[in-house]
Amino acid sequence: MPQIQILPTQASTMAPQVDALYFFLVALTAFFTLLISGMVVYFAIKYRRQSTDEAGVPIHGNMTLEATWTVIPLLIVLFIFGWSASLFYTMARPPAQTLDIYAVGKQWMWKFQHPDGHAEVNELHVPVGTSVKLTMTSQDVIHDVYIPDFRVKADVLPGRYTHLWFKATKPGRYHLFCAEYCGTNHSGMIGWVVVQERAEYQQWLAGGAGQGTMAQIGEKLFKDLSCVTCHREDTTGRGPTLVGLFGKAVTLDNGNAVEADEAYIRESIVNPRARMVSGFQPIMPTFQGLVSEEGLLQLVEYVKSLKATPSNATGVPAAEPAKK
Amino acid sequence: METATPHANYLTDGYTLKSWLLTRDHKRIGLLYLISVSAFFVLGAVFAGLIRLELMTPAGDLVESDTYNRLFTMHGVTMVFFFLIPAIPAVLGNFLVPLMIGARDLAFPRINLLSWYVYTIGGIFTLWALVSGGVDTGWTFYTPYSSAFSNSSVALVVVGIFINGFSSILTGLNFIVTIHKMRAPGMTWFRLPLFIWAHYATALIMVLGTPVIAITLVMVAAERLLGLGIFDPKLGGDPVLFQHLFWFYSHPAVYIMILPAMGVMSELVAAFSRKRIFGYEVVAFSSLAIAVVGFLVWGHHMFVSSQSVYAAMAFSLLSFLVAIPSAIKVFNWSATLYKGSISLEAPMIYVFGFIGLFLIGGLTGLFLAALAVDVHVTDTYFVVAHFHYIMVGGTIMMYLGGLHYWWPKIFGTLYHDGMARVSAVVIFIGFNLTFFPQFIVGYLGMPRRYHAYPPEFQLWNILSSAGAVVLAIGYAMPTFYLVYSLVKGKPAPPNPWGAKGLEWETSSPPPTHNFDEIPVVTEPAYHYEK
Amino acid sequence: MAGAHTTHHAKLQHHFDNLDQQFEASALGMWLFLVTEILFFGGLFLAYMIYRIQYPDAFAEASHHLNVVLGGVNTAVLIGSSLTMAMAVWAAQLGKREAQMAFLAFTMVLGLVFLGIKAVEYSHKFEEGLIPGANFRFDGDAQHAQLFFSLYFVMTGLHGLHMVIGLAIMAVLFVMAYKGRFTKAYHTPVEVSGLYWHFVDIVWIFLFPLLYLIDRHGPVVGH
Numbered sequence A: 001m002p003q004i005q006i007l008p009t010q011a012s013t014m015a016p017q018v019d020a021l022y023f024f025l026v027a028l029t030a031f032f033t034l035l036i037s038g039m040v041v042y043f044a045i046k047y048r049r050q051s052t053d054e055a056g057v058p059i060h061g062n063m064t065l066e067a068t069w070t071v072i073p074l075l076i077v078l079f080i081f082g083w084s085a086s087l088f089y090t091m092a093r094p095p096a097q098t099l100d101i102y103a104v105g106k107q108w109m110w111k112f113q114h115p116d117g118h119a120e121v122n123e124l125h126v127p128v129g130t131s132v133k134l135t136m137t138s139q140d141v142i143h144d145v146y147i148p149d150f151r152v153k154a155d156v157l158p159g160r161y162t163h164l165w166f167k168a169t170k171p172g173r174y175h176l177f178c179a180e181y182c183g184t185n186h187s188g189m190i191g192w193v194v195v196q197e198r199a200e201y202q203q204w205l206a207g208g209a210g211q212g213t214m215a216q217i218g219e220k221l222f223k224d225l226s227c228v229t230c231h232r233e234d235t236t237g238r239g240p241t242l243v244g245l246f247g248k249a250v251t252l253d254n255g256n257a258v259e260a261d262e263a264y265i266r267e268s269i270v271n272p273r274a275r276m277v278s279g280f281q282p283i284m285p286t287f288q289g290l291v292s293e294e295g296l297l298q299l300v301e302y303v304k305s306l307k308a309t310p311s312n313a314t315g316v317p318a319a320e321p322a323k324k
Numbered sequence B: 001m002e003t004a005t006p007h008a009n010y011l012t013d014g015y016t017l018k019s020w021l022l023t024r025d026h027k028r029i030g031l032l033y034l035i036s037v038s039a040f041f042v043l044g045a046v047f048a049g050l051i052r053l054e055l056m057t058p059a060g061d062l063v064e065s066d067t068y069n070r071l072f073t074m075h076g077v078t079m080v081f082f083f084l085i086p087a088i089p090a091v092l093g094n095f096l097v098p099l100m101i102g103a104r105d106l107a108f109p110r111i112n113l114l115s116w117y118v119y120t121i122g123g124i125f126t127l128w129a130l131v132s133g134g135v136d137t138g139w140t141f142y143t144p145y146s147s148a149f150s151n152s153s154v155a156l157v158v159v160g161i162f163i164n165g166f167s168s169i170l171t172g173l174n175f176i177v178t179i180h181k182m183r184a185p186g187m188t189w190f191r192l193p194l195f196i197w198a199h200y201a202t203a204l205i206m207v208l209g210t211p212v213i214a215i216t217l218v219m220v221a222a223e224r225l226l227g228l229g230i231f232d233p234k235l236g237g238d239p240v241l242f243q244h245l246f247w248f249y250s251h252p253a254v255y256i257m258i259l260p261a262m263g264v265m266s267e268l269v270a271a272f273s274r275k276r277i278f279g280y281e282v283v284a285f286s287s288l289a290i291a292v293v294g295f296l297v298w299g300h301h302m303f304v305s306s307q308s309v310y311a312a313m314a315f316s317l318l319s320f321l322v323a324i325p326s327a328i329k330v331f332n333w334s335a336t337l338y339k340g341s342i343s344l345e346a347p348m349i350y351v352f353g354f355i356g357l358f359l360i361g362g363l364t365g366l367f368l369a370a371l372a373v374d375v376h377v378t379d380t381y382f383v384v385a386h387f388h389y390i391m392v393g394g395t396i397m398m399y400l401g402g403l404h405y406w407w408p409k410i411f412g413t414l415y416h417d418g419m420a421r422v423s424a425v426v427i428f429i430g431f432n433l434t435f436f437p438q439f440i441v442g443y444l445g446m447p448r449r450y451h452a453y454p455p456e457f458q459l460w461n462i463l464s465s466a467g468a469v470v471l472a473i474g475y476a477m478p479t480f481y482l483v484y485s486l487v488k489g490k491p492a493p494p495n496p497w498g499a500k501g502l503e504w505e506t507s508s509p510p511p512t513h514n515f516d517e518i519p520v521v522t523e524p525a526y527h528y529e530k
Numbered sequence C: 001m002a003g004a005h006t007t008h009h010a011k012l013q014h015h016f017d018n019l020d021q022q023f024e025a026s027a028l029g030m031w032l033f034l035v036t037e038i039l040f041f042g043g044l045f046l047a048y049m050i051y052r053i054q055y056p057d058a059f060a061e062a063s064h065h066l067n068v069v070l071g072g073v074n075t076a077v078l079i080g081s082s083l084t085m086a087m088a089v090w091a092a093q094l095g096k097r098e099a100q101m102a103f104l105a106f107t108m109v110l111g112l113v114f115l116g117i118k119a120v121e122y123s124h125k126f127e128e129g130l131i132p133g134a135n136f137r138f139d140g141d142a143q144h145a146q147l148f149f150s151l152y153f154v155m156t157g158l159h160g161l162h163m164v165i166g167l168a169i170m171a172v173l174f175v176m177a178y179k180g181r182f183t184k185a186y187h188t189p190v191e192v193s194g195l196y197w198h199f200v201d202i203v204w205i206f207l208f209p210l211l212y213l214i215d216r217h218g219p220v221v222g223h
Helices: A014-046 A063-092 A198-206 A214-224 A262-270 A293-305 B017-021 B026-054 B065-084 B087-101 B109-131 B145-149 B154-181 B194-226 B239-273 B280-296 B309-337 B346-369 B371-377 B381-411 B417-444 B455-488 C019-054 C056-063 C068-093 C097-127 C142-178 C188-212
Strands: A099-106 A109-113 A119-121 A123-127 A131-138 A143-147 A152-156 A162-167 A172-178 A191-196 A249-251 A257-259
Touching: A014 A063, A014 B309, A014 B346, A014 B371, A063 B309, A063 B346, A063 B371, A099 A123, A099 A143, A099 A293, A109 A123, A109 A293, A119 A123, A123 A198, A131 A143, A131 A152, A131 A293, A152 A162, A152 B371, A191 A198, A214 A293, A262 A293, B017 B026, B026 B065, B026 B087, B026 B109, B026 B381, B026 B455, B065 B109, B065 B154, B065 B381, B087 B109, B087 B154, B087 B194, B087 B239, B087 B381, B109 B154, B145 B194, B154 B194, B154 C019, B194 B239, B194 B280, B194 C019, B194 C142, B239 B280, B239 B309, B239 B346, B239 B381, B239 C019, B280 B309, B309 B346, B309 B371, B346 B371, B346 B381, B346 B417, B371 B417, B381 B417, B381 B455, B417 B455, C019 C056, C019 C142, C019 C188, C056 C142, C068 C097, C068 C188, C097 C142, C142 C188
Parallel strands: A099 A131, A123 A191
Antiparallel strands: A099 A109, A109 A119, A131 A162, A143 A152, A143 A172, A172 A191, A249 A257
């Protein structure tokens, strides 16, 4: 007799925490449903009409009772709010050190890119016990990455980057679903997250990435698209230098400052006139339509890798292996 | 329509089609709505039946994906816009509001008739879209899929819903003016039946919320037909802005659906326990509180849509707060039963059904307001179960309960109460069997709007589909004994339930002008004391 | 609710007790309808506000392509038409038939002038390639400038549509005034239409500065 599962597996650090809150809510629901239904049924029997003309006892109300059954539920919901908000905050703030993986969703498949160059379709290999951060975007409509056994979910939007993070605790294969309706094959836009022990994961990584790390592919794109013509390693170019740019504050021509994060880099490539760096002419053409979303992510990885080191001859340090 | 009542009434006042289609009588307009709304319910139910049939097996083998996507979209559009939003207000509200306040009609009878025509025209557009291939965007029309990618009749449906929205606005406007300006002498605000308070609060939402979805749909149509990029990221727009604008209406819309049902609850609880509602003023104000706070919580549909953590927390807190007035109502109704004189005719069975189902539906709302849990269950069958518990378990139970309670008044005939009680119980059982398994399969991770699903979810889907069969039987049963009562039912006296309320002080059915003499009110509502 | 009349006025509908109650109901109804209109335009104003906060430079640049003179003239024209409409209501309250007709006619003329100037502006935009779509051309942040113009056309277009409806209402009122339908005792349609017309005017008074006057207070900002 196969076991009937009524709860999903707990396969991440968040899962037991979310489940604890869930169980509390189930108990609360059961308690109040049984209490009030029971009371109501009891009244229906005890006070059933005895004669045709009988009326009930006129009771106006009772403000003490009203106050009590307002304040107690209020305290209960505030408690639930506090608990869930604090869990949510943890979910929304990835830890400082994460293994960053990029995801591009498109109708109706998922493409994952590891920084070391591995590209996967509809399957995502991750090591157990490591915090993984997914940076995601869509090539077309809104999608959503949902991994039920990790209790994580986040929408994947076109034209923007969104994030989610998790730390898997059990090796295994877990469902990955698209959870934002996206057209004909929405229910087919599914896959697997494969959580492996460290050793196995290293083996998988060593199985060859093919064309090089994301940053290396990005560097090639950078040259092929002639970005290097204006964006040089020094400050003599017609465009600002990108060395050491990532994560720094940039001053725009309208005086405001903005952080040069992934979103800013992406926007500067597809719509350079939107937020221009101060001190430069508005001559950069737009690359919208000329670079795919994967290509944009590779360029972002490349720019990330341009640290201000003395020997920047080749510019690109090798991608680092999975962090602890 | 043959009634055995000897006196002239609004039903006998003209038998031609023209006398119905050009009527200004709020009672006849209520019946026109009854017919249209019932037709759309049947359509929406057929779509639901096909969905449940497909979902009995994990593979998508009954219909194509594109067809399935159209089925659930049209199920949602039909049920939300063409059934749930108008049902109680436009059928029972139109019929009863003037009667309950002692007026001869609503403030604007011609606008009332116009609202029905607008509803019908909107419905025709939507049916036209259905016939020309349907829509596959989900009833939520998220961009950019709906504005730039879908190969279906989006513009037609969006126009249909836009037009239908005016029906809502006109009804709400009519109710507000009527309740302010046309109460009988002595009918002060705090002597009004709670049904009126509920409809007043509903009307406020109709008037304030509907225009926002109207303009949002205009923008989607503009994007689709004219290429204007308000929500298109390639043209600099923000698809999430659509979600904010959409939910700004669509969340209050669910209160448009439930508040009238709560109004019916108050009437039924009072009538079938023969006492005033415990905490009348609190219940009245709670309707207003729900209407107001209901406008502040729309972001809880968007916790995973990339809005900021702090915005999400604000919406979560407010969503918890909006639950409180609903809870208070349930406590007050329950307290009303204490020392009541309770009789269990069919409307009261519906009352008990509502309490059970609304408790579960409302409490599962807490799961969704809880941010961390919502991340896991949003866009899964857990949400589907939650809202069906409220809308079907709540609204439809009270729609049927209200129809059964006021049926003798509306048609002047009595139906077979035993059969009515049985079908109420069948509906309750069928409903739970259909939707409770969906909580389980949702927490397990089954996403919504899935045509095919992993095999481990099948057990729950089969239970749900079996329940749908029982539910369908339950819904079909009233059709038979209610229609039978129109033909062969015993004539109804003016007040078959011995209830309080101005509607019971005129004949069953009422004359066209409602009251031979406008009553003067001297008692509070539900004044059952001797 | 005490009415001035004991005899049944021809215009008193059967479900009202007296003309005062009927008029109050109509006025309240129109005010409620105008509230729905505020929410209706409100969605567009919200979208405008959000995008303008996010892309202030693009919006300012785009705004400078609008003709402030024509927009300003239109503002004056519309405010003038509200004045003539108010005079028409005054005339109706006093039962002055010819004055009613004259002021309604003036209002319609001013309304038509407004729409004419808008037509001229729209045709200019077409010539300058500023209609959003495949032929849109803009030197600068074209993506977000196009957003501005999408909103410009939807907002002014919707406003224009409301004006056309208003003109149709004026025409009907004019015919009714000609037939002597409006008296001291009964002139509800004129009052209630006046409210609608003033509302359409007020919407423009918000649209004009928001669309035409971004960053026009000093030397043109930006490059």
